[in-house]
Amino acid sequence: MIPDHLRYTNEHEWAFLTEEGNVRFGITHHAQDALGDIVFVTLPDVGAALEVGDSCGEIESTKSVSEIFAPISGEVVARNDAVETSPESINADPYGNGWLVEIAPSNSEQLNALLDAAAYATLTN
Template sequence: MSQVPAELKYNDSHEWVRLEADGTVTVGITAHAQEALGDVVFVETPEVGRELSAGSSAGVVESVKAASDIYSPIDGAVLATNPALEGEPELVNSDPYGEGWMFRLQPANPAQINDMLDAAAYSDLIGA
């Protein structure tokens, strides 16, 4: 059964967002998503500086089973990507809410985070 950390926000395409102290957000895919994908073998993250719109494709996660788009949960500019994923894409499987994060955004409209699912609503969505 997937864990759903209470301090994060979620969207229905299985990305999570953590609001950082400096006002930026960290984005990754949920434990539920990585379990469905299986063993992750490659992660393509967005270019630093790229402007993303909520719901737009930001990258791709490839596993032994399938390739799946990563979607930007909110509007914003990419500030950083996780360099560890280049050599260790399996971090998405072993630590999806920590070392397996995908990218960081400077939100264009931080209020969009309030429209995302909380842990209880996401748990209901995935039947957890």
């Protein structure tokens, strides 16, 4: 289950450009499946400046703790506070209600540098 309209990172995150011109991202189905039951999430504050690859939060599961990395550079403009109170929503709907953060990109071309669905499928096989 790898949606075609998204871009992907080697760290198993997805991203896409919203109608408002922001980049929303979260973790992939593959990542949530590998993590198991997610029990705790920390997200960056709105207004935080991020560079591509910056650690910007953590996801804790019953198996391990994984860092969340910024897929592009920019300023955090929204965060999905619902996943902090109901982290299981990431397992249930990683590409929908389980989204994590929205960034106003400082360079939206960075999104094009991410993997397309076919390349991500190769990475996960």
